Amino acid sequence: MPYSEAIGSVLWLVVISRPDAVYAVRTLSQFIQNPGLAHREALKHVISYLGITKNLWLTFGGNIETMVKGYFDSDWASQQHRNLILGFLLHFSHGVMSWSLKKQNVIALSSTETEYIAQTHVVKEAVGYEILSVKCKGRKKKGSPYCVIMKARSC
Amino acid sequence: MLAKDNKFHLKTKHIDLHYHFIHEAVEEGKIDMKYVPTSDNVADIFTKPLAKPKFIQFVETLGLRVLEKE
Numbered sequence: 691m692p693y694s695e696a697i698g699s700v701l702w703l704v705v706i707s708r709p710d711a712v713y714a715v716r717t718l719s720q721f722i723q724n725p726g727l728a729h730r731e732a733l734k735h736v737i738s739y740l741g742i743t744k745n746l747w748l749t750f751g752g753n754i755e756t757m758v759k760g761y762f763d764s765d766w767a768s769q770q771h772r773n774l775i776l777g778f779l780l781h782f783s784h785g786v787m788s789w790s791l792k793k794q795n796v797i798a799l800s801s802t803e804t805e806y807i808a809q810t811h812v813v814k815e816a817v818g819y820e821i822l823s824v825k826c827k828g829r830k831k832k833g834s835p836y837c838v839i840m841k842a843r844s845c
Numbered sequence: 846m847l848a849k850d851n852k853f854h855l856k857t858k859h860i861d862l863h864y865h866f867i868h869e870a871v872e873e874g875k876i877d878m879k880y881v882p883t884s885d886n887v888a889d890i891f892t893k894p895l896a897k898p899k900f901i902q903f904v905e906t907l908g909l910r911v912l913e914k915e
Contacts, residue, residue, distance in 0.1 A: 814866070
C-alpha cells in the first residue's frame with residue numbers, strides 16, 4: 691500500500707465529513723516522508739475504522755438552537771517538536787459545521803498563551819458566521835452575541 | 846481573563862497584541878464566553894487520544910449519527 695496515496699484519500703474524508711478521525715489522520719500524515727511499519731499498521735486501522743463506521747453521517751437538526759457554539763482545545767509541547775497544536779470546531783443546531791486542526795509554527799511560553807492562540811482562531815472562524823446567525827434569527831437584537839465560545843479554563 | 850478585562854497583568858506581558866483580537870470581538874458584543882467543564886469539551890477529540898466511552902459521546906455531539914441507507 692503506497693503510504694502517501696492512502697493518507698491522501700483518508701485526508702479527503704476527514705476534511706469533508708469525518709471530524710472524528712482528524713486526530714489520527716493528522717498524526718499519521720506527519721510521517722509521509724519516511725513511514726515505518728507501525729505507521730502503516732496504524733493507517734490500516736484508521737481505514738478499517740472508517741470502513742466499519744461508514745454509516746455515520748454528519749447531521750444537523752433536532753431541537754433548533756440558534757446560537758453558534760465554538761469549542762477549542764490546545765496542546766502545548768506534548769510532542770517532540772514542541773510546537774503548538776490547536777483544534778477547534780463550530781457547533782450549530784446539534785451538528786458540527788466547521789472544524790480545523792492545526793500545527794502552529796510557534797513555541798508558546800505557557801499553556802495560557804496556547805489557549806489564547808487557539809481562542810483567536812476559533813473567534814476568527816466564528817465572525818464569518820454572523821450572517822448565518824442573522825438569517826436563522828440567532829441574534830435577538832443588534833449588538834447581542836450570536837456565538838458562545840466554550841472555554842475549558844478560566845483564562 | 847484577558848478577554849473581559851484589559852488590565853495589565855505581569856504574567857501575560859509577552860502575549861502578543863495580535864491575540865487581543867478576542868477582546869475586541871467580546872467588547873463589540875459579537876462573541877460571548879462561557880466556561881465548559883473539561884469533560885464536555887468536544888474539541889478534545891482533536892488534540893488527544895480518548896478512551897472509547899468518551900470518544901463515542903463526542904462523536905454523537907459532533908452530529909455524526911448512524912443513518913441506514915434506504
